[in-house]
Amino acid sequence: MLFLVxxxxxxxxxxxxxxxxxxxxxxxxxVVQEVPLAGGTFxxxxxxxxxxxxxxxxxxxxxxxAFIVVSGPGSFTGLRVGLAAIKGLAEILQxxxxxxxxxxxxxxxxxxxxxxxxxxxxxxxxRYAVALDAGRGxxxxxxxxxxxxxxxxxxxxxxxxxxxxxxxxxxxxxxGAAHWISTPDPVIFDALASRMSDSRRxxxxxxxxxxxxxxxxxxxxGKLKAGETVSPDQLExxxxxxxxxxxxxxxxxx
Numbered sequence: 001m002l003f004l005v006x007x008x009x010x011x012x013x014x015x016x017x018x019x020x021x022x023x024x025x026x027x028x029x030x031v032v033q034e035v036p037l038a039g040g041t042f043x044x045x046x047x048x049x050x051x052x053x054x055x056x057x058x059x060x061x062x063x064x065x066a067f068i069v070v071s072g073p074g075s076f077t078g079l080r081v082g083l084a085a086i087k088g089l090a091e092i093l094q095x096x097x098x099x100x101x102x103x104x105x106x107x108x109x110x111x112x113x114x115x116x117x118x119x120x121x122x123x124x125x126x127r128y129a130v131a132l133d134a135g136r137g138x139x140x141x142x143x144x145x146x147x148x149x150x151x152x153x154x155x156x157x158x159x160x161x162x163x164x165x166x167x168x169x170x171x172x173x174x175x176g177a178a179h180w181i182s183t184p185d186p187v188i189f190d191a192l193a194s195r196m197s198d199s200r201r202x203x204x205x206x207x208x209x210x211x212x213x214x215x216x217x218x219x220x221x222g223k224l225k226a227g228e229t230v231s232p233d234q235l236e237x238x239x240x241x242x243x244x245x246x247x248x249x250x251x252x253x254x
């Protein structure tokens with residue numbers, strides 16, 4: 001299967017082609033090509049880049065089996081441009097769309113084994129958070145849970161996405177509601193470091209990068225196999241707004 005994958009949620013974007021493995025290696029994904037999109041010019045770059053990629057790899061547009069698109073959180077303008085382009089292409093080609101949260105794509109690569117090893121005896125489920133800069137002192141936060149007794153490839157279970165302040169996010173870790181927090185953004189790492197106690201500061205992790213085509217496609221491929229697709233008229237941007245009640249405001253019981 002061949003996927004067109006796009007992300008226009010950030011200051012810069014990406015578009016790429018990804019091919020799924022054959023029957024003998026159905027879970028294998030190969031990035032055919034990944035092309036960066038300069039911020040502020042998504043509307044001028046995204047659509048022209050797609051036929052260039054297809055022509056380069058001698059792939060007819062009808063061979064695209066599905067569209068995997070980052071639906072948020074992120075820039076209002078960037079998401080609007082990117083999603084509109086995918087809606088149009090999917091409508092023309094009559095192919096499914098798989099929306100992926102960028103937080104979902106970040107979560108599987110945010111495991112922190114040291115935190116698991118330091119946990120109290122008998123604790124088998126670990127909650128953690130991944131965070132992306134939302135600007136104006138706010139943070140997009142996805143909360144997830146993993147089990148220490150399951151295989152490493154078992155996907156983390158989503159627990160919710162919310163908009164936090166830096167103080168909210170620091171409190172999430174200080175309270176024990178999250179065992180660790182991972183972020184690719186220096187501004188979040190620095191803000192948390194100044195708000196954390198010495199004992200908890202080491203559970204803030206920044207050795208990550210913003211998800212690329214491979215990470216986004218991996219999450220999208222899993223959702224496609226599970227039948228989690230939408231039609232063009234169902235595709236909506238996931239901007240994330242502050243919820244009325246923050247999840248996990250208390251430490252998880254062991």
